[in-house]
Amino acid sequence: MNLRDLRYLLAIAEHGHFGQAAEACGVSQPTLSVQVRKLEALLGVTLFERGGRGAVPTDACQRLIGHVRVAVAEADAILQTARSLRDPLAGRFRLGIIPTLAPYLLPLVFAPLREAMPALEIEPWEDQTASLLAGLREHALDAALLATEPDGPDLDHTCLFDEPFLAALPPEHRLACRDRIGEEDLASDILVLADGHCLREQALAVCGLSTALGGPLRASSLATLLNMVAAGYGTTLIPALASGPAEDAGIVLRPLVREASRTVRIVWRARFPRREAVEAVGRIVAQRLRGFAASGATGSSTKTGSSTKTGSSTKM
Amino acid sequence: MNLRDLRYLLAIAEHGHFGQAAEACGVSQPTLSVQVRKLEALLGVTLFERGGRGAVPTDACQRLIGHVRVAVAEADAILQTARSLRDPLAGRFRLGIIPTLAPYLLPLVFAPLREAMPALEIEPWEDQTASLLAGLREHALDAALLATEPDGPDLDHTCLFDEPFLAALPPEHRLACRDRIGEEDLASDILVLADGHCLREQALAVCGLSTALGGPLRASSLATLLNMVAAGYGTTLIPALASGPAEDAGIVLRPLVREASRTVRIVWRARFPRREAVEAVGRIVAQRLRGFAASGATGSSTKTGSSTKTGSSTKM
DNA sequence: TCGCCGCGATAGGCCCTGTCTATGCCCATA
DNA sequence: TATGGGCATAGACAGGGCCTATCGCGGCGA
Structure with a gap:
């Protein structure tokens, strides 16, 4: 029939x-x-x-x-x-974002994304890197914003921008008087996030510490960590986008001597059919963040730049 | 697609x-x-x-x-x-029947039809010949039981049985003492149905009267006519299937000398696709009525027997 | 690291079938 | 009786669906 x-x-x-x-x-x-x-x-x-x-x-x-x-x-x-x-820039777009990035990046890019692609219904999903990668692979997500390079040939990525790390100190800290902080100087009393946060590994690596170390504190969020620092329990490294809330909490921020940074990427399944949507989202995010970092953002060099000059893009 | x-x-x-x-x-x-x-x-x-x-x-x-x-x-x-x-003997079957036949035939054949074709939902529709023919032609009916031969090549028909006419007399009528009534003897005080009933024309023709005549009474139904006869207003001709109610009303029934009768036919559109259903209905009705009339019913002689030996099948 | 395996894509050929134009048949009408 | 409208039929052609055979690619185990 x-x-x-x-x-x-x-x-x-x-x-x-x-x-x-x-x-x-x-x-x-x-x-x-x-x-x-x-x-x-x-x-x-x-x-x-x-x-x-x-x-x-x-x-x-x-x-x-x-x-x-x-x-x-x-x-x-x-x-x-x-x-x-038919329009790839329309419809639902499930975008995963790591927790150390989402609260600070989303307010910056949400409006520009909406303006550029009013028909694209972006659904942000906040979770740690491993969960986001799993979500991508089981088609629960369409793309993800990560600070690490994804593994496996089934995933593609584009580098969007470099986000410098800053030393976060209590105002009365002995290092607070310096203009720049040496990465190793933080090692003695650094506080880090809980397991699973890529920022934990990256912060420890930047300070030359083993992943197994990092003191007894395992903060479950960057906000908690900032409050701990503000209360004088120690120091930490924060990504530059979080500097606003950090300063609001009365924390002293200082640039690092070797200007360590992390690279934020957009990651997607290589076979995902709405490539245009991914690229448009990545382009707009990179555009909005252009000039934010000292090193600048490249924004569209797929499968290149697996390690930047700062070498902070540690695999997890 | x-x-x-x-x-x-x-x-x-x-x-x-x-x-x-x-x-x-x-x-x-x-x-x-x-x-x-x-x-x-x-x-x-x-x-x-x-x-x-x-x-x-x-x-x-x-x-x-x-x-x-x-x-x-x-x-x-x-x-x-x-x-x-797919089963032609299933589904709705709209069957028109003329008013001088329906009340007397339906009780006889409804159960046998149901038994033989339980899936055939027969919807009887009682109306005068002209309306039934119109209904057939506009697809409002699937078949009709008529006592006249339909006109036009778009309609087919099969003769089902011959139904003799009987003289209906008040008990005190002068002819009531005879065994058989001559058709012309009824002409003097015959009562007939209203215009549109085929029985009207047929009764008048049998008695040798013009269609225009027939006295002032125009009974709208056979039941009314019987009651008028029973009340002594005159005589009439009734089809044999109505003899039961007539006798119940106290009317004297007598056979006619020339055994005038009408032929009951089933009529349908020549192109009607469910020919099997029509034929089955006709077959069962004829079967049930077999031996009813003195002359017997043939039951399946399509397009034959347009005029029987009694010559009563007057076109309307 | 190499080869095998599973899975989908591609190529080429066959046959079905949907479509066309031309024509036939039937019926209604003038 | 002739004519016209309406659907059915016939024959031919083209497009497309399906097949088998094969390729390309990625994953996985030896």
Whole structure:
């Protein structure tokens, strides 16, 4: 059975006339005769009573025609819906973001994204790197903003911008008087995040500490960490986008001597079909952050720049 | 767009695997690859993200698949419904019957019809000959039981049985003492039905009277006519099937000298597709009435016997 | 690290079938 | 009886669906 034949059926039922229905369908009259006859043979039911004055639907046809109408209408709905789905910069876009980035980046880029792509419904999803990668691989996410280079050939990525690390000190800290802080000087009393946060590993590495170390504190969020520093429990490294809230908390921020940084990337499945959406999101984020970091953001060098000059893009 | 392609789409979405879906659909895997690709081109939307471990429906596919399911389900419903409509001895059967026949014939044949064809939903419709013929021609009726021969080549008919006329007399009538009544003897005080009833013309013709005559009374129903006769207002001719109610009303019934009768036929549109249903209904009615009339019923002589030996089948 | 395996895509050929034009048949009408 | 409208039929052609065979690619185990 064919949708085309069902459309023929509807046209004939509507016009009560093979010839007029054929014209309405844009085919010749014999075409309708043949096709309807085949449909009747398939169904085992006579659909029209042909007479001298056109064709009249039979009782059986009347009973079937409701289903026919619905089937054809749904087929049209498929075409219609597909048309609206055709724009890759429209529809749902599930974007994963790591917790040390989301609260500080999202307020900066959400409005520009909305303005540039009003039809793209971005659904942010905040979780740690490993969960986001798993979410990508099981199609729960369309893309993710990470600060590490993803593994495996099934994922592609583009570097968006470099985000410098800053030393975060209590105002009364002995290092607070310096203009720049040496990375190793923080090692003695550094506080870090809980396992799973990429920032934990990166901060420790920058200070030359082993991953296993880092003191007894395992802060579950950057906000907690900042509050601990503000309360004088120690120092930490924060990504530059978090500097606003840090200063609000009364923390002293200082640039690092070797200007360590992390590279923020957008990551997606290599086979994800809406590549345009990914690239547009990445482009707009990079644009908004351009000039933010000293090293600047490149923004569109897919599969390049796996390690920047600062070497902070440690794999997790 | 093709229903087959939509079934392919559903199979792939269900199995998450082109090969398994192909097997389920009974086609080869390349067939699905090609057809889905064409469907994607038609819709302008990527439906599946092909990966190393099968195929995953895209977001767009998820949005479309509801419509696809409905369309395919409706197509199946068409096939399913058609299967149940395939039996010509099932479904609605609108049967017109003239008023001088319906009240007396229906009680006799309804049970046998039901027993023989339990799936045939016979909807009786009582009206005068002209209305029934019009109803047939505008497809409001499927068949009709008439006592006249229909005109025009668009209608076919079969003679079912001959129904003798009987003289109906008040008990105190001067002719009541005779065993048989001469048709012309009724002419003096005969009462007849209103215009439009074929029995009116037939009764007048049998008595040798012009159609224009027949006295001032125009009874609107045979029951009224019988009550008028019973009350002594005159005589009339009744069809034999009405003899029971007539006798119940205290009327004297007598056979006619020339055994005038009318022929009951089943009439249908020559192009009506459910010929079997018509023939079965006619056969069962004839069977039930077999031996009822002295002359007997033939029951299946289509387009023959347009005039019986009694010559009572006057055209209207 | 190499080769195998699973999965989807591609190529080429066959056959079905949908469509056309031309024509026939039937019926209604003038 | 002739004519015209309406659907069915016939024959031919083209497009498309399906097949088998093969390729390309990525994953995985030896």
